[in-house]
Amino acid sequence: MYREIEIFRAVMLNGSTSQAANKLNISQPAVSQAIRKLEAYAGFNLFERTRGRLVPTREAQGLMVDVDRHFIGMEAIEHRIKSLKNIDDSRLAIAAYPALGNQFLPRTIASFSQKNADVQISLRVSSSRDVYDQVAAGQVDFGLMANEIPTSGLESSTFLSCPGVIIMSRRHPLAKKKLITPEDLVNSRFLALNTEDTARKQLSEIMGSLNLSLPIQVETPYSITICEMARLNLGVGLVNPIVAYDFMHTNIVIREFSYPIKFTGLMVFRPGSPLSDSARNFTRALRIQLDKDLKEVLDQY
Secondary structure: OHHHHHHHHHHHHHOOHHHHHHHHOOOHHHHHHHHHHHHHHHOOOOEEEEOOEEEEOHHHHHHHHHHHHHHHHHHHHHHHHHHHHOOOOOEEEEEEOHHHHOOHHHHHHHHHHHHOOOOEEEEEEOOHHHHHHHHHOOOOOEEEEEOOOOOOOOEEEEEEEEEOEEEEEOOOHHHHOOEEOHHHHHOOOEEEEOOOOHHHHHHHHHHHHOOOOOOEEEEEOOHHHHHHHHHOOOOEEEEOHHHHHHHOOOOEEEEEEOOOOEEEEEEEEOOOOOOOHHHHHHHHHHHHHHHHHHHHHHOOO
């Protein structure tokens, strides 16, 4: 029945039995016979035959959803098999969430490539959910993601765990202070991460325990956006210190918060997929760069 389902998918994707036959390199009668066999097995029509054309029924469209999901999974497996067969140390694929992918990863790649110019690197910056999916499908060597979604089915280790920092323009009244408290935030326009962000949740719990509320001016999923808005003196925000690193030499000031709020990033791997030598060397370069950048940011206190 697998072959009949494959032919059904080809008809759905190509729109006719003749085009499906060309795609699969079989005869058109063979395609028609397979469709009839599948309909007999299912007990209902998959296509309405109108003036020589096949029009998918509602049942066919519903079946196609599950069929497509299956074939996409098979294509991911085939991709992984080919990548394992052709694996070499000259290629490296990484998926990372924006907090680390937009600036930290390019900075690390620049340093790494000075001694490893022969290694070709593919960097995919996307949401943590997409990072998870790409690692699980074997499309990348490893990924960096936030701790907001479960990592079930993957191997993971903590890559980043550090206190968030308060950032603002040098023109902001709070810039004169070395330590920012929750009470300070009550009187300042606040640039907030989205409510599902774990650091935002920690901050909300702290403010709630003190019976304080944040005067939120803007919400955004990205620390880099908060840094840019703070640079424009739109307000103050709590951000990942690794993102704040790239704004240290602008008109932004970085201040310690009186409560430790953790930003956590995870390094995730696909079980049973050993890293190449280049990938292992790059993960070491990542940790070295991370320690260096964090020290420079925390020295701003």
